[in-house]
Amino acid sequence: AQSVTQPDIHITVSEGASLELRCNYSYGATPYLFWYVQSPGQGLQLLLKYFSGDTLVQGIKGFEAEFKRSQSSFNLRKPSVHWSDAAEYFCAVGAGTGTASKLTFGTGTRLQVTL
């Protein structure tokens, strides 16, 4: 069975600083990996996804993530954080193929941005 680990429960960064959120996965086959952001009162929003191909994927809002098979990681990065980025971030792995595959989520990382 697949699993996702987000080691950092809570991270605080200053506005303008760089950000890296860690994600490690366990899956027997080629993983389908996702990063979602959850803001209060809003549904989860997809930041980016990796299915295959280039291991560095670009997403919305200036986020990017790098798939490293050797490390079973899919860390999320942003070079300069904005105060509006404060939210809960979830890494997820999809089982099987296609978008109708079941998602297994990590426990999330809460990002706090200080001004």
Place this chain on the structure above:
Amino acid sequence: GAVVSQHPSWVICKSGTSVKIECRSLDFQATTMFWYRQFPKQSLMLMATSNEGSKATYEQGVEKDKFLINHASLTLSTLTVTSAHPEDSSFYICSAPSGTSDSQYFGPGTRLTVL
């Protein structure tokens, strides 16, 4: 992007009553929808897969007689929490994969409080 709505966004009920939560795909059709449960400051746990025209598939440990799922049409899935108890209090989230893209879209969630 595709939009998924949930109704109600917030509900309080007495112990022993049943509560129905609706999940709608507003601008696309979804033969499959997923229902998740999220405890405070925890990850999303997949409860079941809702299939249009057939029975839902429940994850291990989820009581199918307690959490009734009906996928009435290609744009509507409902989750009914029967004989609700305080331990059923949680945040329930649905998602639907969009056939025109390769992503799942999440509803904003329904917070259920059982007194």
